Amino acid sequence: MIWQIDLIVLALLVPCAMAAIALKDMMSAAITFGAYSFLMCLLWTEMGAVDVAFTEAAVGAGISTVLFIAAVHHSRRRVAKRRVGRIVFKLLGLSAAGAIGIILLWAASDFPEWASPDIPPSRHLSPYYITKTLEDTAVPNIVTSVLADYRGFDTMFETSVIFAAGMAVAMVLRRRRGREERTGRRVENGFARESPIIQTICRLLAPFMQLFALYVVAHGHHSPGGGFQGGVILGASFILLALAYDLDFVLKRLNEKWTLILANVGVLIYASIGALALLLGGNFLDYSVLSRILPATTPVMARSHGMLGVEIGVAITVMAIMVLIYANIASNGKYDKGL
Amino acid sequence: MIGPEQYPAVMIVVPLLAAFAINLAGLIDRRFCYPLLLLALGVAAAAALAVLGQVMRDGPISYRLGGWPPPMGIEYVVDHLNGLVLVVTCVVAFLAAVYSKRSVERELPDKIPYFYTLFILAVTGLLGMTITGDAFNLYVLMEITALTNYALIAAGRADRAPMASFTYIIIGTIGASFYLLGVGHLYIMTGSLNMADLRTILPELYTTHAVIASFIILLLGLWIKMAFFPLHGWLPNAYTHAPTATGCLIAPLVTKVSVYIMARLMFSVYSPEFSYRVFGPAEPVVWMAVAAIVAGSLMALAQKDFKKMLTYLIVAEVGYMVGGLWLANRYGITGAVLHIVNDALMTLCLFFTAGIVVYKMKGHAFTDLRGLFRKMPLTMAAFTVGALSMIGVPPTAGFFSKWYLLLGAIEAGQWGFMAALLFSSLINAVLFFKVIEIAYFEPCGVQHGHDGGQAAAHDVIAVDEAPFSMLAPLVLVSAALLAIGIYSGSLVTNIIQYAVPAGF
Amino acid sequence: MEDILARYNYWIYVLLMMIGLYAMIAKNNLYKKVIGMSIFQTAIIVFYVSIAAKEGATIPIIQGAHGAGLVPAIDPAVYVNPLPHVLMLTAIVVGVSTLGVALAVILRIYRQYGTVEEDRILEKLR
């Protein structure tokens, strides 16, 4: 933790946020928002939250920006001014923000000192996790062990949230062909013609990205990363190809039906491991009872293996849903050639 | 194999697994979706009833997820209060699921698997929110419910549905984020996320700014989520323009579960002493509830659309429950908890009726109700029970919760709240008699404008009841309203009185 | 300096939150509202991660524990608090999910009304 960096990055965040909401061009705003996300990563790495920073880098700066650009692409780019009542809305916004700000600042005056080792959160629960993770679960990455085991139930629903988001996007946007004939060409925007250089490099990079994603999933017990980050990177490798070629190129390899099946299978793996524990006589998600069916495993190692299993499930779902959301937004629900 | 001690997990896990099963089955044949939905919700309802039985027999249950002891792991806690809410949620969801078949086939024919997947995920979220004993776990489930709701509403074919959904996304996210922020304030002051653990640590910190602010922020978040006036802006449009089946699921449940969570926070995370005394006098909140009741009723009176009128009545009913909880006495809290149950069923009954009207008449304005008593006598009879309960006519359920609320208001000396209750009953009476009058006396179909045609139309209307899968749940709900009305005494003595925190 | 540092993170998170809330309420363009929403959510993440920070501590991965079974004695002061990190991983996921759904709904709105400006849409609905 280096407080000088903290000071600078936090100071940079505020103008970045302001620019993102003030810019009149939505593409610029999306890019600025991506920069904001990268600053966030930096801030969190600096405060030691490597897993959070990793996720934010993959999600906030990567996927979110792509989704924004894809969505803006299908609608209007310029931001128009409100015609009437601009001042009323400004005052309303300012007063709401001001009121909340005052309450929060008032509350912050009682907070324990930042980064002090004696604050209640650092004394009450976290020492247990830090000192017991190896004994209980044999996983050195405490974030992974808390995420997938101590609070594994949260994570199961986190995966379900992603799944629900995918279903929601598909439900809202997806439209069948027929009424509007499939265009069969990329959206005409004047500056997105295919380039052999980009295509070759992306094609070269994609397998490495996927390999790295698998590493992130498998090595999540010992290093930053895990199912979620790995899944996002896997999804990003497909999205990269969809950007370099077109959506059809990806959909030929991973079509709509398979994304849906994979999305379901991933969460099902998670929930079934939990339910398996239930059937073996333990509580839901109590991986230690899995030692009864896994060969040569102590209850502690069973927890470690159980975590690996659920991480794989998370990765599969996240990958499938990322591709699903991108495909729907990039093609405006038509599953044609996309951007 | 799975013993009774595992039922709390079963109640959540079965609907969750069913969500994926429904989605996968939908890829093969979409006719599998509906039976799977009913099966899963049936199992969940049975588990909920069994859990409530256990609670009534042996007292509160704690269930450790992942086998970790409470402050470290996530804990499920079922006591009399949420046991009751769980049963109501399961039953309402089951009936809404039975009812949904025909309207989904009509309104969203090409999206059935998605719809049912999101439907059951929403139920899972609501059940999880109710059962959990962990403040952060509640947030995750709140977001599951919210995300599924956004999509279920945006799927509507009504012109305004997407915009209503977008408004709901923005406001709903503010609400959920406030909740998360409040939990953060509690976490920084105590270092814990478990509700029972928080309850033991917090008393020393009651006077700190951060804890008081956390209470304000949590309340603000929940008030947005439950559409407590004046933070109700998202609700009327979202619920009016949602597809029928969506409305029948979320209109009865989402606001009530949020009210339950407020009660849970007030009694189990903070103490009643803090909520009623340390935090400040409860009177301003009761006055806000008065404003909610009056405003909701008046806005309902101004509507020309049947479904929209119902949504404003929800806003008024939220005022009842919040006011009852903040009366700070036994009668008020009993009335509020009883009203959570009653209002879920009443709203369900009224939205079922509105759904049948939409299904048969293809619209939900008042003019679409003409002549319905002749066309659909059973439907309208059931609707009348719901309407009477809404007004508060004995022996329907609505009377008893209002009675407790009135007693509470008198004991607390809150004359304003009492007056608002009576005023709202009066308005409800005016509203529903207007509806019944239109449905009973006015002839069906405006196209027969001249006098002779009207007389002819009276005789021509043939009985054309709603399909069985829609009618049966409606009749069941109205029967339940009567039954709860008759047995409300034993409901209060056996369950609700234990739900009221000690000391009242 | 000490006093400023002790509260600085909290002040900034409040400021970011206010920016986000303002954008959500006052902005006319629906995309801007969504950006505001994301800023609002990331502000809360800043708050939580700031809670986790601990002076003189390193990232929450136990060092020298590659071989299972050999458990070194662990001093909790050496590692930052992992719990908020876990919570915020979930919050980020929730954030991107909400973002995806919000963008999908905006595209649906654009399909229906041909605009993404709030006042134009409300005019058309009138």
Add this chain to the structure above:
Amino acid sequence: MILDTLTIVLLAAGFFFFFATTIGLLRFPGFYARMHAAGKGDTLSSLLMLAGLIVFNSHHFSVEALLVDLKIAFIMVFILMASPTATHAIIKAGYEAGLVQWQAEEEGKHDLAD
């Protein structure tokens, strides 16, 4: 000692090129010139800094340190591939969108002000 010096030199060089890149990005006239500065300087400076980190990390030789070195080397390879491609993509998009190259006599006309 030698390693330390090498680290410092590499990092300093990296910083210098980054600084130059930023100045170029801000001060060069026209879209293409700016992207030229950004593309080249960015890649070079990142590579130099990563090389510096490899040297720094190799202070105490061990298998683990070697693994980390290898990872950083991989990052260098990928940056070498991805960064120029990204620059190419941006410039190509600009070219196809019809951005005209900056000419001295019509100063400011086609500047990347927007």
